[in-house]
Amino acid sequence: MHVSLALKKRGDGVVGLDNFNNYYDPSLKRARRGVLENHGIFIVEGDINDAALLKKLFHMISFTHVMHLAAQAGVRYAMENPSSYVHSNIAGLVTLLEACKSAEPQPAVVWASSSSVYGLNTKVPFSELDRTDRPASLYAATKKAGEEITHTYNHIYGLSITGLRFFTVYGPWGRPDMAYFSFTKDILAGKPITVYQGPKEMDLARDFTYIDDIVKGCLGSLDTAKKSTGIGGKKKGQAQYRIFNLGNTSPVTVPNLVNILEKLLKVKAKQHIVAMPGNGDVPFTHANITLAHEEFGYRPTTDLSAGLKKFVRWYLSFYGADGVNRS
Numbered sequence: 001m002h003v004s005l006a007l008k009k010r011g012d013g014v015v016g017l018d019n020f021n022n023y024y025d026p027s028l029k030r031a032r033r034g035v036l037e038n039h040g041i042f043i044v045e046g047d048i049n050d051a052a053l054l055k056k057l058f059h060m061i062s063f064t065h066v067m068h069l070a071a072q073a074g075v076r077y078a079m080e081n082p083s084s085y086v087h088s089n090i091a092g093l094v095t096l097l098e099a100c101k102s103a104e105p106q107p108a109v110v111w112a113s114s115s116s117v118y119g120l121n122t123k124v125p126f127s128e129l130d131r132t133d134r135p136a137s138l139y140a141a142t143k144k145a146g147e148e149i150t151h152t153y154n155h156i157y158g159l160s161i162t163g164l165r166f167f168t169v170y171g172p173w174g175r176p177d178m179a180y181f182s183f184t185k186d187i188l189a190g191k192p193i194t195v196y197q198g199p200k201e202m203d204l205a206r207d208f209t210y211i212d213d214i215v216k217g218c219l220g221s222l223d224t225a226k227k228s229t230g231i232g233g234k235k236k237g238q239a240q241y242r243i244f245n246l247g248n249t250s251p252v253t254v255p256n257l258v259n260i261l262e263k264l265l266k267v268k269a270k271q272h273i274v275a276m277p278g279n280g281d282v283p284f285t286h287a288n289i290t291l292a293h294e295e296f297g298y299r300p301t302t303d304l305s306a307g308l309k310k311f312v313r314w315y316l317s318f319y320g321a322d323g324v325n326r327s
């Protein structure tokens with residue numbers, strides 16, 4: 001939603017595609033759609049696995065770029081519903097790349113990978129050339145597979161591909177399954193929250209990245225994506241294959257995240273502190289963003305307190321303190 005709005009605001013044409021699945025409250029997704037439609041952005045309701053639909057869309061519109069953000073996200077849910085990750089993040093990705101490779105002209109593709117590909121690495125900050133062959137979750141494994149799959153479409157068909165490894169993105173209109181969002185809801189409702197701890201009672205930490213910074217990185221990478229050199233999937237080219245970290249470079253522990261929320265919400269959290277279950281979580285993330293800075297001037301400017309302040313303001317206007325969706 002935020003990337004589409006930013007593109008539209010600067011004068012680009014945008015068409016969206018989303019299947020509005022019920023991984024989390026679809027009414028939030030539909031409210032986001034309302035915002036986009038109010039800005040003149042047309043949204044098609046459909047699945048990226050629907051090859052016929054994609055073919056029709058690519059036939060009707062000569063897309064210059066595809067910004068591919070659709071995915072089954074969430075690290076821990078992969079243990080409950082593994083096939084949804086294969087469906088959207090592997091099969092769906094291939095269906096989309098098939099459509100892109102056959103389109104004339106071929107669009108440049110920018111897509112969301114994930115910081116989770118660094119898996120069990122302990123050397124921080126994570127740099128793009130570090131190992132990514134030890135995923136801790138099926139979600140991470142599907143994003144890693146996406147990086148390999150996109151490489152083959154670049155190699156064989158000359159598709160121009162840029163993969164962005166986002167680091168725990170948060171902000172207004174965000175995902176209710178993520179900790180910052182569910183903690184806000186539960187703290188306001190007086191319900192206990194569960195805070196995970198690593199081995200030896202170590203605090204977990206994330207390089208939380210504010211949505212507006214991510215949007216700048218998305219637009220910067222789109223604008224520096226070179227045109228594909230393949231033609232309609234018939235000619236092998238030498239197009240770009242790039243991968244960038246988009247993080248914030250200043251990790252914050254989960255207890256500190258809770259402290260900031262308590263101050264903003266003016267409510268003390270009831271906390272259950274438990275050992276991190278073996279559910280795909282990694283203890284910490286931290287991005288080296290030198291490459292994105294050098295290539296398109298990426299420089300995040302919002303720290304967690306400032307970003308959460310904007311999130312909480314949005315949350316209270318959208319849900320109210322009682323957590324009821326008023327859209």
Ligand SMILES: NC(=O)c1ccc[n+]([C@@H]2O[C@H](COP(=O)([O-])OP(=O)(O)OC[C@H]3O[C@@H](n4cnc5c(N)ncnc54)[C@H](O)[C@@H]3O)[C@@H](O)[C@H]2O)c1
Pocket residue numbers: 017018019020021029046047048049068069070071072073074087088092112113114115165166167168169170174175
């Ligand atoms: N939010 C984060 O912290 C984070 C971090 C790293 C990577 N990512 C990646 O960034 C991208 C955007 O994530 P987000 O957090 O904005 O999530 P989001 O839920 O806002 O956006 C993903 C959208 O994809 C749609 N979708 C899922 N499967 C689909 C399918 N098969 N066909 C069509 N639409 C489908 C969903 O309905 C949803 O609206 C995802 O690829 C995610 O894996 C997110």
Ligand SMILES: O=C(O)[C@H]1O[C@H](OP(=O)(O)OP(=O)(O)OC[C@H]2O[C@@H](n3ccc(=O)[nH]c3=O)[C@H](O)[C@@H]2O)[C@H](O)[C@@H](O)[C@@H]1O
Pocket residue numbers: 073074075113114115116117166167168169177178179180193194195196197204205206254281283285
């Ligand atoms: O950067 C990424 O690649 C990933 O970032 C997030 O994954 P995660 O960092 O695990 O985000 P949250 O689920 O919001 O968890 C944040 C932190 O809070 C902790 N947490 C989460 C939930 C909870 O109930 N308690 C708790 O302590 C987690 O262990 C983690 O350390 C997104 O959910 C993934 O889609 C994304 O791919």
